[in-house]
Amino acid sequence: MSLQRRLLLILGLSFSLLWLLAAFWLQRGLEHRLQDTLDQRLAASARMVGGLVMQLPPDAWQVPGGATLSVPADIGVACQVRDSSGGIFLQTHSALPDLLAGGGIGFHNREIEGEPWRVYTREFNGLFISTADRLTERHALQREILLAAALPFVIALLGSLSALWLGVRRGLRPLARLYSALSQRDPASTEAVDIGPVPDELAPVLATLNRLLHDTGDLLQREQRFTSDAAHELRTPLTAIKTHLQVARRTDPAHADASLAQAEAAVARLQRTLEQLLTLARLDSHEDWPAGAPLKLEPLLRQVRDELPERQRVQLPDTLPDRAPHLPAELAAIAIRNLIDNALRHTTGAVTVQATLRQDDDLLIEICDEGTALDETQVSQLTRRFWRHPSSSGSGLGLAITDAIARRTGGSLALSRRPSGGLRATLRLPAYPASVGKNDRST
Amino acid sequence: MHILLVEDDELVASGIQAGLALHDFTVDHVRTAGAARAALDTLPSDAVILDLGLPDQDGMSLLRDWRATGKAMPVLVLTARDAVPARVAGLQAGADDYLSKPFDLDELVARMHALLRRAAGRAQPLITHGPLRFDPSARHLTWHGETVNLPRRELLLLEKLLHSRSAVLSAEQIKDSLYGFDTGVESNALNVHIHHLRRKLSPGIVQTVRGLGYRLGSVDEL
Numbered sequence: 001m002s003l004q005r006r007l008l009l010i011l012g013l014s015f016s017l018l019w020l021l022a023a024f025w026l027q028r029g030l031e032h033r034l035q036d037t038l039d040q041r042l043a044a045s046a047r048m049v050g051g052l053v054m055q056l057p058p059d060a061w062q063v064p065g066g067a068t069l070s071v072p073a074d075i076g077v078a079c080q081v082r083d084s085s086g087g088i089f090l091q092t093h094s095a096l097p098d099l100l101a102g103g104g105i106g107f108h109n110r111e112i113e114g115e116p117w118r119v120y121t122r123e124f125n126g127l128f129i130s131t132a133d134r135l136t137e138r139h140a141l142q143r144e145i146l147l148a149a150a151l152p153f154v155i156a157l158l159g160s161l162s163a164l165w166l167g168v169r170r171g172l173r174p175l176a177r178l179y180s181a182l183s184q185r186d187p188a189s190t191e192a193v194d195i196g197p198v199p200d201e202l203a204p205v206l207a208t209l210n211r212l213l214h215d216t217g218d219l220l221q222r223e224q225r226f227t228s229d230a231a232h233e234l235r236t237p238l239t240a241i242k243t244h245l246q247v248a249r250r251t252d253p254a255h256a257d258a259s260l261a262q263a264e265a266a267v268a269r270l271q272r273t274l275e276q277l278l279t280l281a282r283l284d285s286h287e288d289w290p291a292g293a294p295l296k297l298e299p300l301l302r303q304v305r306d307e308l309p310e311r312q313r314v315q316l317p318d319t320l321p322d323r324a325p326h327l328p329a330e331l332a333a334i335a336i337r338n339l340i341d342n343a344l345r346h347t348t349g350a351v352t353v354q355a356t357l358r359q360d361d362d363l364l365i366e367i368c369d370e371g372t373a374l375d376e377t378q379v380s381q382l383t384r385r386f387w388r389h390p391s392s393s394g395s396g397l398g399l400a401i402t403d404a405i406a407r408r409t410g411g412s413l414a415l416s417r418r419p420s421g422g423l424r425a426t427l428r429l430p431a432y433p434a435s436v437g438k439n440d441r442s443t
Numbered sequence: 444m445h446i447l448l449v450e451d452d453e454l455v456a457s458g459i460q461a462g463l464a465l466h467d468f469t470v471d472h473v474r475t476a477g478a479a480r481a482a483l484d485t486l487p488s489d490a491v492i493l494d495l496g497l498p499d500q501d502g503m504s505l506l507r508d509w510r511a512t513g514k515a516m517p518v519l520v521l522t523a524r525d526a527v528p529a530r531v532a533g534l535q536a537g538a539d540d541y542l543s544k545p546f547d548l549d550e551l552v553a554r555m556h557a558l559l560r561r562a563a564g565r566a567q568p569l570i571t572h573g574p575l576r577f578d579p580s581a582r583h584l585t586w587h588g589e590t591v592n593l594p595r596r597e598l599l600l601l602e603k604l605l606h607s608r609s610a611v612l613s614a615e616q617i618k619d620s621l622y623g624f625d626t627g628v629e630s631n632a633l634n635v636h637i638h639h640l641r642r643k644l645s646p647g648i649v650q651t652v653r654g655l656g657y658r659l660g661s662v663d664e665l
Contacts, residue, residue: 228524232496235523236452239545243458246548250465259461266454390498 004172011164019157026153027146034142038133039107042120045077045131050124053081053090078117078132089127109135174198178206190217229386233273233395240266269395276397279334280385283404289331294324294437297355297363304337310344314351321357324437325429327409332429335405338398339367339425345394346371347422362411363431370422379423382415402427444559444579444602445620447488448472449479449505450521451498455544459492462548467582467595467602468555469620476500483509487619488516489606490558492551495522495533503536510537517558521546556580563606570605573662575644577605586644593643596621600636604649604659613656 001009081090108119116135121128177195185193192210244263248256282289295303298320305314325332343351347369354366372389374382381387383403388396399415402425406413411429418424446463450456451474460470471486473479476497483491495502506518520538522529530541539561540554556579560568570577574587579602584591593601603612603620614633621633637649637657647664649657 232523235544236455239523240452240454240458242545243455243462243548247458247461247465250548251461255461259458262454262457269454 003175004168007168007172008165011168012161015160015164016157019153019160023150023153026149030145030149031142034138034145038138038141039118039120042077042107042118042131042133043122045079046120046122046129049079049081049090049131050122050127050129053127053129054124080130080132082128082130084126084128174202178202190214190220226385229396230277233386234270237266237270237273241270273395273397276395276401279401280397280404283401283408286408289328292329294326294432295329295332296324296437296439297321297365299439300325300329300332301336301353301355304333304340307337308340308344313344313349314340314353316353317355320355321363321431322439323357323361323363323431323434325363325409326432327405327411327429331405331409335402335427335429336365336367338402339365339427342394342398343367343369343371343423343425345392346389357431358428361431361433363429365427365429367425367427368418368422370418370420373421374417374423376417379415379417382423383413399425444468444489444555444599444606445487446470446555447479447482447486447491449474449476449491449497449502450494451475451496452494455494459551463552463555466552466580467599468552469599469622474498476502476505479505480508483514483516487616489620490517490519490555490562492519492521492555493538495520495524495529503532506533506538507536517562519551519554519558553580559606563608572605572659573665575605575648575665577602591643593640596632597636597639597643600633601640601644601648604657607659609658609661611652611655611658617657 077092079090079092080088082088105121105123108121110117110119110132112132117132118135118138119130119132121130123129174195174197178193178198181193181195185191190213192213193206195206198206241263244259244266248259248263251259301316301320305311305316308314340351340353349370351367351369354368356364356366358364372391374389378389383399384396385400386396388394399413403413405411406427406429409429411427414426414428416424416426444467446468448456448459448463448470450459450472453474456472456474460472463470471482471488473482474497476499479491479493479497482488493502493506497505502520502522506520509518517539518537519540519542520533521542521544522533523544530543533541539558542551542554556568559579560566568578568580570579576585577583582598584593584598584601599621600617603617618633621636640648645660645665647660650660650664651657
């Protein structure tokens with residue numbers, strides 16, 4: 001059930017119930033008061049008639065023949081005066097039979113000639129004075145009073161119900177706008193939801209929703225770009241392999257060799273890309289890496305340098321901090337190798353490596369080259385997966401892997417342009433305490 | 444036929460180049476969009492094979508630029524990204540055909556022939572000219588119903604003339620399409636090929652237009 005309908009139902013029902021109860025109470029009260037008031041009127045009329053009759057000389061009643069003094073009948077109070085023997089001296093409604101027949105002193109309800117009456121009888125010195133009201137008249141009066149009281153009541157009830165309906169609708173209008181905006185949009189869309197001005201209560205909801213949508217959109221876009229880039233990086237060498245193999249089969253053996261060599265080069269590239277992708281996937285999955293023995297920075301750097309094809313261009317410093325990076329030696333080696341490898345790719349000159357230990361026990365490893373000048377946008381893209389400089393032949397994953405390793409171990413990778421051209425890569429890695437780690441690589 | 448190959452990956456490009464050369468295409472390879480623009484302005488390319496992932500400019504926008512400036516040569520787009528929207532966008536940008544990497548060499552060749560045939564306004568894969576019938580993809584030529592085996596260059600020359608129909612081709616244009624732009628050619632080599640063609644088929648097969656160049660001889664002179 002919609003919020004609006006629920007609110008309207010709850011408020012509307014309780015409103016109506018309360019008003020009905022109040023109306024019932026009012027009606028009961030009015031009925032009582034009216035009854036009492038009319039009864040008092042009967043009693044007062046009887047007292048007044050009694051008083052008047054007492055003023056008359058006693059012989060005024062002793063008329064021979066028992067002629068009855070009659071007053072023209074009227075609607076309203078009927079009155080009758082009689083003595084103890086039953087002779088009627090005075091009555092307002094001549095047509096009425098004996099009002100006292102079967103009745104006693106006090107108030108009674110009686111049926112006289114098919115009509116219900118309220119009768120009051122009282123005794124004054126042997127005379128019985130009865131006053132009576134038609135109940136139908138009383139009821140008619142009661143109905144009129146109730147009607148007069150109920151009409152404003154009903155109007156007020158209807159008015160407050162419509163005010164309630166309008167108010168709830170108006171108050172919930174932003175919610176209704178949000179509902180229609182959400183139900184009309186493409187479920188796959190990551191566009192921000194805009195429903196115009198929103199009340200304070202809804203603003204954080206909408207802000208959170210839009211931030212989430214924005215983040216999801218970014219994530220989706222990154223994911224799509226990654227998939228597309230991966231497809232590109234895997235298919236391109238595959239295309240080279242396939243084409244060269246097909247050429248090799250169609251051509252004479254002398255030419256076939258050249259094609260096969262090219263196919264082999266493409267296989268090597270495909271293999272490198274696949275291995276790097278697998279490394280990234282393992283890093284992303286936060287899978288545990290075999291820890292291995294911690295290796296201090298110096299043997300680690302020497303090992304990395306010795307595995308590179310152009311090791312003579314890598315300049316290691318004379319002294320290095322006597323500490324081991326606090327991560328599996330294999331990962332530390334990959335992270336540093338990728339940085340040096342990247343530097344070697346972009347310069348024909350020397351690549352200098354420096355390392356220092358910071359106050360907070362983090363190792364700073366700095367790798368500088370004098371390679372291709374990059375602009376700011378390019379520098380900001382360097383750690384994006386599969387991004388590579390247009391002139392580069394790399395896979396575009398090396399720096400992304402180093403970045404992922406640094407993040408995984410609580411370190412960081414910062415890349416910046418050097419004033420003299422080229423790139424400075426600063427890798428910060430947490431270090432083991434000085435006592436941990438080997439100083440050689442005989443593992 | 445002269446193909447301009449725009450592809451930044453060296454290994455892929457050398458494969459395509461070698462593969463197309465096996466089918467008597469002359470392939471000029473460039474790596475960047477910039478080089479592709481220059482090449483298209485200077486070389487008589489019959490068709491373009493365009494990779495979308497170029498280092499300096501997106502292949503799609505290069506293609507759009509070409510179409511906007513009225514360049515109408517057939518273009519086959521190659522891409523390693525396979526989303527259908529990219530395919531649709533490629534065709535909308537003015538590509539005549541689309542091939543995803545990795546592709547089959549035979550398919551690439553067949554599509555190139557189909558593109559060239561459609562560009563020349565022919566619906567049939569066979570080119571007929573009087574008693575001459577030529578199947579470009581099979582490299583098969585018959586003259587009065589009999590198979591004629593021509594050397595590669597002579598067949599290329601004949602193919603160029605057949606594709607150009609009655610248009611006059613300059614000697615330079617013909618040389619470019621026979622040898623590509625990176626081979627030194629002796630000055631009278633073309634004359635020798637023309638002489639051979641006339642001798643093997645009919646003297647009227649190549650018509651000399653004085654001061655302008657050559658064109659395919661009309662059917663009634665064969």
